[in-house]
Amino acid sequence: MNRATENKIILIVRKTRLDELIARHNTRSQAQFYVEHLGADFSDYEREHRQYRETVQRAGEILSRLGRVQVVDRSFLPNFLFGKEDTIVVLGQDGLVANTLKYLDRQPVIGVNPDPARWDGILLPFRVEDLVFIVPDVFTERRKIRSITMAQASLSNGQVLYAVNDLFIGPRSHTSLRYTIRHVKREERQSSSGIIVSTGLGSTGWFTSILAGAEGIAGPRKGAGGKAAPAGGFAWEADYLYFSVREPFPSKTSGASVVFGKITRESPLRIESHTPDTGVIFSDGIENDFLQFPSGMNAEITVSERAGRLVI
Secondary structure (H helix, E strand, O other): OOOOOOOEEEEEEOOOHHHHHHHHHOOHHHHHHHHHHOOOOHHHHHHHHHHHHHHHHHHHHHHHOOOEEEEEEHHHHHHOOOOOOOEEEEEOOHHHHHHHHOOOOOOEEEEEOOOOOOOOOOOOOEOHHHHHHHHHHHHOOOOOEEEEEEEEEEEOOOOEEEEOOEEEEEEOOOOOEEEEEEEOOEEEEEEEOEEEEEOOHHHHOHHHHHHHHHHHHHOOOEOHHHOEOOOOOOOOOOOOEEEEEEOOOOOOOOOOOOOEEEEOOOOOEEEEEOOOOOEEEEEOOOOOOEEEOOOOOEEEEEEEEEEEEEEO
């Protein structure tokens, strides 16, 4: 087949719910029995699977006419080496786009919604048939790109973890993390269920739910005229992050005053662990991709020099 260019295109795909069920239960019939035994509609799993597989095939056919295509499953992202000139096409949902962005270093990402009737796709502005026009525009730099700020956790042992939505610094299970938190000119020893650090992209998710819970207890924020301030996050490209401490416990040895703040490159968040072996840091809800955060380890949380680049 003749290709229009020799440009490298990486197509990121994922397993469907049906794929995961078959992997767990060995056969399709056993997966069907399991789903229907729970009272769920197995045909919905089949429709989703069929739609996604057909979209993957169509995307591959279109992209192979435009450049050199390599298909990568999301499970290989942590170890995959992306080239500086690669163009990335992600066949959604939104979470797959976010998960892909944190492993990139400014390569452009094209988010494709494989099932618009099923997924809203905030990060998936395109359909598979759009690729024939979008990809050549990206090759020639004629498409607009939106920058997405990323968070970065740097440990004192040299390890680094990036986040597109949020970072979690806390215990591995439902216990407490003990640590010292330092931000600007404030310092405090704390015991809490963890710290959430949010980017602009992630600010309408976990971060918003934390604020909503706090407002439910303390009362809503007030805007002009005494009306409740509208809920919402901050800009994807904002050059700052926000942190919030979850369930800080005040005691004789731990405080609860440094619980919320803005992080910039000039004012990073610094945390020193006092928890022997259950402290972890993970990003974007991927709990199995984490850094150990034991006693004596220091973490610096700041705005990353890396930025995601989403084609719009």
